[in-house]
Amino acid sequence: MSVALGCIADDFTGATDLAGMLVRAGLRTVQLIGVPDRDLPAEVDAVVIALKSRTSPVAEAVRDSLDALAWLRQAGARQIYFKYCSTFDSTPAGNIGPVADALLDALGSDFTVVCPAFPANARTIYKGYLFVGEVPLNESGMRDHPLTPMTDASLVRVMQAQTPRRVGLVPYEVVRRGPGAIRERFGRLRSEGVSYAVLDALDDADLLALGAACADLPLVTAGSGLALGLGPNVSGVAAGAAADALPATGGRRAVIAGSCSAATRRQVALMRERHPSFRIEAADLASGEDIPGRVLAWAAEQEGPILVYATADPEEVRAAQAAYGVSGAGEMIEAALARIAQGLVGNGFGQLIVAGGETSGAVVRALGVSGLQIGPEIDPGVPWTATLEGAGRRPLALALKSGNFGTDDFFLKAWERLG
Structure with missing residues (x-):
């Protein structure tokens, strides 16, 4: 090789x-x-x-x-x-x-x-x-x-x-x-x-x-x-047209957003207007309540694409960091979103958009993904991918989005690129 x-x-x-x-x-x-x-x-x-x-x-x-x-x-x-x-x-x-x-x-x-x-x-x-x-x-x-x-x-x-x-x-x-x-x-x-x-x-x-x-x-x-x-x-x-072909994927659709960037905040706001959403807050996680369990139970009752997000304004981020530490607040949220992603995949979700670099890293590790095949571009810098799975395992479709990337309607239009 x-x-x-x-x-x-x-x-x-x-x-x-x-x-x-x-x-x-x-x-x-x-x-x-x-x-x-x-x-x-x-x-x-x-x-x-x-x-x-x-x-x-x-x-x-x-x-x-x-x-x-x-x-x-x-x-x-x-x-x-x-x-x-x-x-x-x-x-x-x-x-x-x-x-x-x-x-x-x-x-x-x-x-x-x-x-x-x-x-x-x-x-x-x-x-x-x-x-x-x-x-x-x-x-x-x-x-x-x-x-x-x-x-x-x-x-x-x-x-x-x-x-x-x-x-x-x-x-x-x-x-x-x-x-x-x-x-x-x-x-x-x-x-x-x-x-x-x-x-x-x-x-x-x-x-x-x-x-x-x-x-x-x-x-x-x-x-x-x-x-x-x-x-x-x-x-x-x-040729580029052949290089972006992906295997077929299926399953329910979800957006998991951990980024607090301005672009992701706008994307979350628009997604919330059209589809069911559930917000994760650091204070609730710190209380010891089983928030991932609540999210998974809620997700099972919804139809169509869903949004699970911890996206917050800068003032809210600073307040959480003051209460739980800069790394502590982020790690709490990443761990919860990663556990939620595991549960969603286990419950039949097979096409996920993940917003934020740290969140994407936590989710990919939690799902045990070892590699990705790169597919068609949704917006500049953000393609769909399919997991490289072993024999007998159906691949997942993943779009791992940098917090600052994508148009305001990114979450709404992304599914169309999967065909």
Whole structure:
């Protein structure tokens, strides 16, 4: 077995986002949950290993990422892709910088790129500043993120705070001149002792140029957008239309939302207007009441798609964190939603949408999912997937959505893409 592109993603929805972009670029792609202990199907161009390392302790994130790298190198991966969120979710302590440093060291390399741009989802970079729609990152909803509040839009400054290596910039006036000019700037930055080059990008044409310029780098670090530009570097891949075919799935439908992002709050509000919903609150969980049991009993009496959510406004999130601790409140909710997902699947639910990276990680682990086949895109960065199950087990359909992704009607329209 040999794969062209080996990818390490720092959370589960981010891994699915990247895998979907690779399929869109024409690569036959499999997503694996954690470092696998088995071989892959022969006809695979790209492998994405999904970790839960975005907010874990730095040493743990580095260890898990190096384990994933070792497996991918054994599988013959010719290039490594470290994937993080398009809003560069991290803190001054990490984890993006320390993981990237460790991967560079392990690969014996001294240079890579930093590019969370995803223009299709309104994430662009200009003069090294990350924009979300029309506003800088620090003026977007990410300033209120409960775990990784982003208070600076300068990727050069944010990355420099996380690494002892030098960070530089490839500005837009260079990017628009194409791959040759970009590679020339890479050479100049390397000669100046720069290890990380932040890349400006305003549209998909920029990503294609950047991808071509990055073809020979042992390591790239980016959001999922750059995958669109790396796809053409891989020869002999399947056509995109064939790459996103999924096996048939069935069963009842449910949305499980743990994200508190602005996008998910809007999606939850619209879903609640159309379908039965049940809200999970940290105070109820802390009281010791069997909330998952109540939810499962309620779900059995409903018809059509249902919504189970712990989504809350920033003020409510802060109040819960003050009462139960930042990690304590989140872990309580994740555990409850994971148990609910297990119960729903056991009761005949077979098509699930899960909103939020931490929630998706908890649900996927609780369900014992080892891998995912990537299917059709619902919205940019969010495809349907089917679990890679053993003989005799029917696959589940899963859509693992980053909290910030998707249109307001995402939960309502997603089912149509399953056919």
